[in-house]
Amino acid sequence: MSETPVLEPCIPLSIEERTLIDVTEKAKDWAIMHGAAMRSKANFSPDSLNFAPFILMPSSFPRKEFEKAKNLQTIINQLMHNVAHDEEFLTTTLAETVKVDEFTANLFNVYKKVLANGFGQAYSLGLLRSDYLAHMFEDNSVKQVEINTIASSFGGISTQMMPLQSFVMSELGHADKIKNMPENTALSSLCGGMIKAWEVYAEPKAVILFVIEDVSYNICDQRFHEFYIREQRPNIKVLRRTLTEVHKEGKLGPNKELLLCEYEVAVIYFRAGYEPRHYHSQDEWDARYMMECSRAIKCPSIHYHLAGTKKVQQALAQPAMLERFISDPEKIKAVGQIFTGLYSLDDSEAGNASYEMALKEPERFVLKPQREGGGNNVYGVDIPDALRKMSRVERAAWILMDLIQPPISKGYMIRPGGKSPPEVVDLVSELGIFGVILGDVDNVICNYQAGHMLRTKLSTANEGGVAAGLGALDSPYLLD
Ligand SMILES: Nc1ncnc2c1ncn2[C@@H]1O[C@H](COP(=O)(O)OP(=O)(O)O)[C@@H](O)[C@H]1O
Ligand SMILES: [Mg+2]
Incomplete structure (x- = not known):
């Protein structure tokens, strides 16, 4: 077997034990005090938080590839926007899948019904996240793992990771290295998209609805958005409701307004609805359909949701397919290179x-x-x-x-209940680049790159979901 290359760490990892224990304790408290935290799954209480698993020092990532992924994001946003509005493409691409996959079939059914009934709202909001691993067999060039068009999470907490790790670097006497740690604007950029959509809806009293799971473990990541919106725009209220609650409390007004109790909803931000278990019965599907028919601007609308399926990603990677959605040959080439x-x-x-x-x-x-x-x-x-x-x-x-086979980096993974002092372990990192796009079929109002997230797992693990308990939040240390 060929040796996996190891990226050079940001600082030598021979940290003296007492220093390592001290800085780890401080970093854990920093994380809790700044909301880099989650609710415990093992000891759930709505009244307390654990720090979210994190990597003590930033993990190395090739600068060139980080910049490349960032620069591609607006093209990817536009690509997904175009795909979402191509009824013929979505229908043919998903035709075989919907015959055998019940969940995709249910989503597709909502789409078909809305198409037949007429969309209540022409605008859609995309808060996307394109995920990448560097591929060591191609000079560490980034390859897309997937693109998320629904509930693209960790924009809120990830924004805290660079400041957390900068604190650690300063504590360890390496403040001079902070210049290689990129700033992250994910929270403000993503919320900027929601605020813009709220403005487009143009009803001063209307609220933003977050559609949530029955239990939100990743609560900070959602509250960051809510609190940021309220801070920027004191007149915008955020409501949180499950699909079941929307079914019970919601109805459409005479002009297809989504009405929840006394509130009219301007923007719907789905943080749930992407898994079969979020739909307990037909009620939740009916709620989804009602929202899709409404005048509220959805993030995502049903066609954006379908554009984010793995089947669509696979279809887009077929030769010449991108030409259907992107006209500039240079852009086609650049996007084509990130596909594996x-x-x-x-x-x-x-x-x-x-x-x-x-x-x-x-x-x-x-x-x-x-x-x-x-x-x-x-x-x-x-x-x-x-x-x-x-x-x-x-x-x-x-x-x-x-x-995709990423290079290894070495570092300390800090988890609630983990060993003290932590041990140096082999890690691999997955980079997520956020994007915001708002528009209707032929008019895009905004399209921008919206910050990043880095999620790191043990090199031996197949997957590194932070919410699933396998990965840890991180931020990149850019290597030239
Ligand atoms: N092609 C791949 N090569 C290596 N690892 C992958 C690949 N695709 C997915 N993974 C790993 O599996 C995880 C989950 O896969 P992903 O496609 O992102 O699905 P999900 O929608 O469940 O997040 C990724 O975060 C990554 O760690
Ligand atoms: Mg994923």
Whole structure:
């Protein structure tokens, strides 16, 4: 096996034990006191917080690739906007998938019903996050893992990570290195999108609705947005409601206004609704449909949600497909370079060939269903068994993707209840770049790159979801 390259750390990791214990204790308190925190899953209480798992010092990431990913974001925003508005493309791309994947079929059904009934609102708000791993076999160039169009999380807490790690660097006598840690404007930039959408709706008394899960463990990340909006615009109220509550309390007014108790809703920000378990019954689907029919500006609207499915990502990576959505050849080339191999598993000649390829060399691939939120993929040697259990048609619910192999960095992962002093471990980092786009089919009002997040996991773990308890929040230390 070839050796995985190790990126040079921001500072030598030979930190003396007493110093390491002291700085770790301080960093944990810094995190809690600045809201880099979550509710405990093991000992849940709405009255208390644990610090969110974090990496003590910033993890190294190639500067050139960080800048490249940032600079691509407005093109990716526009691409997703165009995809979301291409009914023919969404319909043909998802045709086989909706036959076998019930959740995607339910989403698609909402879309079809809204299309038939007429959209109550032409504008959509996209708060997107494009995720990348650096691929060590291609000079550490970034490859897209996925694009999120719904509930793109950690903009709030991630904004605290650079200040937290700068504090640690200063404590350790390395303040001179802070210049290699990029500022992060994710919180203000994402909230700026919501505020802009609220202005477009143009009803001074209307509120912003956050659609939430039954229990919000990642509460700080949502409260940061809420509190920031109130601070910037004291007249904007944020309401938080589950899909079930929207079903009970909500109705449409005479002009398709979404009315919740005495409030009219201007903007709906979905932090739930991306997983089957968020829909307990038909009630929650009815609530989703009602919101989609309403005049409120949705983040995301149903077509944006569908544009973010893994199947659509796979279709976009096929040769010449980008030409349908982007006219500038330079931009097509730049976006094409971030795609890694993505293969259909539909019951077609190409799909059956990818099936055979996966059985032959499973360690080269990841198998993904149409799900969000982590923990759903199948990796390497587990792929053949998983595939053999499916019928030919069932495979259409999945896509196959080349495994991206990122370089290793070394550092300390700090978790609630973790060892003291922490040990140096092998890590890999996934970069997320946020983007904001607001517009209707032919008129984009704003389109900008909106900050970043870095999420780091043990190099031995397949996935690094922070909410799932496997990853840790981090920020990049840019290497030239
Ligand atoms: N092609 C890939 N190569 C290596 N790791 C991957 C790849 N695709 C996904 N992963 C890992 O699995 C995680 C979850 O996959 P992702 O596509 O982001 O799905 P989800 O919607 O569940 O977040 C990623 O954060 C990453 O750690
Ligand atoms: Mg992901």
